[in-house]
Amino acid sequence: MTPPEKKPPAGEKADVAATVKPGEATTPAAVAAQATSETALEAAAQNTAGGHTGPMPLPVIGVREGMFGARGSGDTSGYGGLVGAVALPGPSERPYGGWFDEVVDVLAEVLDESGTGFAAAVESVVVDRGELTLNVAREHLVEVAQVLRDDQDLRFELSMGVSGVHYPHQTGRELHAVYHLVSVTHGRRLRLEVTAPDDDPHIPSTVGVYPANDWHERETWDFFGIVFDGHPSLARIEMPDDWPGHPQRKDYPLGGIPVEYKGATVPPPDQRRSYS
Numbered sequence: 001m002t003p004p005e006k007k008p009p010a011g012e013k014a015d016v017a018a019t020v021k022p023g024e025a026t027t028p029a030a031v032a033a034q035a036t037s038e039t040a041l042e043a044a045a046q047n048t049a050g051g052h053t054g055p056m057p058l059p060v061i062g063v064r065e066g067m068f069g070a071r072g073s074g075d076t077s078g079y080g081g082l083v084g085a086v087a088l089p090g091p092s093e094r095p096y097g098g099w100f101d102e103v104v105d106v107l108a109e110v111l112d113e114s115g116t117g118f119a120a121a122v123e124s125v126v127v128d129r130g131e132l133t134l135n136v137a138r139e140h141l142v143e144v145a146q147v148l149r150d151d152q153d154l155r156f157e158l159s160m161g162v163s164g165v166h167y168p169h170q171t172g173r174e175l176h177a178v179y180h181l182v183s184v185t186h187g188r189r190l191r192l193e194v195t196a197p198d199d200d201p202h203i204p205s206t207v208g209v210y211p212a213n214d215w216h217e218r219e220t221w222d223f224f225g226i227v228f229d230g231h232p233s234l235a236r237i238e239m240p241d242d243w244p245g246h247p248q249r250k251d252y253p254l255g256g257i258p259v260e261y262k263g264a265t266v267p268p269p270d271q272r273r274s275y276s
Helices: 028-048 100-114 138-150 213-224
Strands: 060-065 083-087 122-128 131-136 158-166 175-183 188-196 202-204 227-229 259-261 264-266
Touching: 100 122, 100 131, 100 138, 131 138, 138 175, 138 188, 138 202, 158 213, 175 213, 188 202, 213 227
Parallel strands: 131 188, 202 227
Antiparallel strands: 060 083, 122 131, 158 175, 175 188, 259 264
């Protein structure tokens, strides 16, 4: 007969090891890693809630340890024990404030009338640090950009380009393409953000809407490996044509060569003390 499971006394916090599920590693390192993750999640909740009183989804994409991420050496600063989560801002609730509500309302009206639907095209609306970001489904990116450019109440006629971001621990959404749009007519700025997984890094090209994005999409493909479907001539713009991989991804090896300086040899970056 299996003895009943012991429960911690009322008012006491359960031991971390007791939270390990059957079949999981129970080594001290595994238990410590789990405790670190739980601590990081709590830190993220405190740092990103922003006074929100209800439940708030926290897109935690990683855990950062220490002040500068240095490992493998003694830490005398006192910051080495810091543990925090790398978390993206969660969806915002209405009212967004200022002209943000007006822009979202107009965009929603046009997309609903077209049959696409705002809920299908825009995954979330984020207002953070006084900036408006629309997280857009990649299959509807071109239509959203077209509406933002052409509607008389929106008129975001200028794109400042395309930037890439790589979050290797954000499973299924590792690659991000970020577009900064400006309305010269109304004096407004907003950001579009589109994601794609590592195993299917395809995002529609916006060159047909914003022709100046031609060069920016080529650069983002070159450095991050995002394939912009429909681009007129997607090719490398910085690296040689036969360069392997995409060097601005976070999992790309630093490489390098040793450098001799005043009789000493400085090792290449990938052999020095590791920083995250």
